[in-house]
Amino acid sequence: MNDLLTGSAPEQTYDASSIEVLEGLEPVRKRPGMYIGGTDERAMHHLVAEVLDNSMDEAVAGHASRIEVELISDNSVTIRDNGRGIPVDPHPKFPDKSALEVILCTLHAGGKFSGKAYQTSGGLHGVGISVVNALSDQLRVEVARNRELFAQEFSRGHPQGPVEMVGAAPNRRGTSVTFRADSEIFGSHKFKPARLMKMVRSKAYLFSGVEIRWKSAIDDGETPTEATFHFPGGLADYLKESLGNAATYADAPFAGKVSFQEKFGKPGSVEWAINWTPSRDGFIGSYCNTVPTSEGGTHEAGFWAAILKGIRAYGELVGNRKAAQINRDDLIAGGCALVSCFITEPEFVGQTKDRLATVEAGKLIEGAVRDHFDNWLASDTKSAGAILDYLVLRAEERLRRRSEKETARKTATKKLRLPGKLVDCSATNREGTELFIVEGDSAGGSAKMARDRKNQALLPLRGKILNVLGAASAKMGQNAEINDLCQALGVGMGTRFNLEDLRYDKIIIMTDADVDGAHIASLLMTFFFTQMRPMIDAGHLYLACPPLFRLTQGARRVYCLDEAEKAAMLERGLGGKGKIDVSRFKGLGEMDAKDLKDTTMNPETRKLIRVTISEDMPGETADLVERLMGKKPELRFQYIQQNAQFVEELDV
Ligand SMILES: Nc1ncnc2c1ncn2[C@@H]1O[C@H](COP(=O)(O)OP(=O)(O)OP(=O)(O)O)[C@@H](O)[C@H]1O
Ligand SMILES: [Mg+2]
Ligand SMILES: [Mg+2]
Secondary structure: OHHHHHOOOOOOOOOHHHOOOOOOOHHHHHOHHHHHOOOOHHHHHHHHHHHHHHHHHHHHOOOOOEEEEEEEEOOEEEEEEOOOOOOOOEOOOOOOOEHHHHHHHOOOOOOOOOOOOOOOOOOOOOOHHHHHHHOEEEEEEEEEEOOEEEEEEEEOOEEOOOOEEEEEOOOOOEEEEEEEEOHHHHOOOOOOHHHHHHHHHHHHHHOOOOEEEEEEOOOOOOOOOEEEEOOOOHHHHHHHHHHOOOOOOOOOOEEEEEEHHHHHOOOOEEEEEEEEOOOOOOEEEEEEOOEEOOOOEHHHHHHHHHHHHHHHHHHHHOOOHHHHHOOHHHHHHHEEEEEEEEOOOOOEOOOOOOOEOOHHHHHHHHHHHHHHHHHHHHHOHHHHHHHHHHHHHHHHHHHHHHHHHHOOOOOOOOOOOOOOOOEOOOOOOOOOOEEEEEEOHHHHHHHHHHOOOOOEEEEEEOOOOOOOOOOOHHHHHHOHHHHHHHHHHOOOOHHHOOHHHOOOOEEEEEOOOOHHHHHHHHHHHHHHHHHOHHHHHOOOEEEEOOOOEEEEEOOEEEEEOOHHHHHHHHHHOOOOOOOOEEEEOOOHHHOOHHHHHHHHHOOOOOOEEEEOOOOOOOOOHHHHHHHHOOOOHHHHHHHHHHHOOEEEEOOO
């Protein structure tokens, strides 16, 4: 009891003398997390963002047109702009210090509090560059103003001397900051060229009035060591680049830019671009005054509100009552969006500015985007229709999934809306079950007799499956073969794919051992790769290996997978007497049930190939898909053969 009253530790040391006041930049070094969100790699890269943001503010304010970012060695970076230059004259409040020194060495010193020197700035706390200074073991600022060059150096937040005029600068203006992140704070973390260049490039997309030059002394083998970024096309181009070759529902994104001044008589603006795609998860990149807000905020909320209300209203207009069911999740799941706003006096959550809190921004953006969206939907009815259909489908699927969950009894074998031509197996448990996707009906006939009805199911596919990515993406949902396939598998496509719903353990593609068969197999693999990738990753996709030849000698029967095997077998002989009969199967349909069972379907005797995706596939996914879907089908298949590492697996 006593313990509770007095506490267990001695208390005599806790008096006024134990209350410390941290001076100058000390608090930053003591608690970096409060200012840059930690001391990890991400936090360290944020130092560059702070300095770059200041140059961007200078550019957005119309005073700088060029910024250079140079990674000069492991942990030093230079950021240079041709703006007005940080003031170097003595500060009125501290006559013995220059404004430069006050800015670098004092928290909450800056020119962005009043809106006089900057209108819509990313900076607002007057903290950024002083934090960078505190956390650098070396920092040098050069300012070129009025044809003179000034410089001052710092270490861990302390000036190493006063600001000095170091020479004439007849052709130069602006600020240059070179700093080295302090290893006392950041340990062994190093600046990554790729990460920095990505940051730099996105800034250029966000403000087309600036040209940013990138240079790196470190070559990571992938990131260019020199590049110049200038993107007059703004966010529409940025989105295009982010989406690569992914198929999209709208031919051109819904993109635009609105000045709040013109529309509402208030300073600021918003720019956006959005499209929907079936082939990848949606994303949103949002920015305020060029600062990336990874946790979103009021501007994102306003944007989605405009899109949601717009699409519902359009649905009502065209008499699609189901549009009312669409919610924000449906929009976001396949929606790829970029939103960038410029506003005065933004309010961010925290110094790393991950979330925007300015309430008014949401209203302005919703109002600005909404009008444009209504017009766009009305003018591009083809895209509008495709997007609406897609979103309605998503909403229905979501509702269906929910009601399924509600009616509980969640087994992997629920038989909802199974396609008529599916020959299902009788097992009620997914474990050990197999679905053979077979080419054509005739093959289906012998396969039906050859299968083990307990755990082997069949789905005959008629004709060639649509070349999904080649065709307009909206067609994919309308393709009957693909719908049957999805229903049989029990899963949705793209972002709607859910591995848990898969109704079979092994999905086995069984096509003829000829060129056509190879083509169909390659189309199917491409489809699974782009739409149901987790299924491949989890090792559920297989290729059957039907033989090409049957050799008979009396009662002896031997099957050979290919020419080479046949030749070897003929040379060795079957061990019987008399002539060896060679028959070549033109297709699965030519095999009788016994042939098919022994060679291709019976787990005791067959051979299966598991399809896996090799880790070191070159390039980005989009690039890969493009190559898979190149014009020549034979080449596509070759590519898969070479790169979809075939792990042979003789399963017993
Ligand atoms: N490249 C630059 N060109 C001109 N002035 C600059 C530049 N960098 C910094 N400044 C001046 O220094 C001030 C302080 O910068 P600092 O980054 O510390 O704070 P801030 O940008 O005002 O706010 P925040 O803490 O949100 O970044 C700025 O407000 C600006 O007046
Ligand atoms: Mg700043
Ligand atoms: Mg400061």
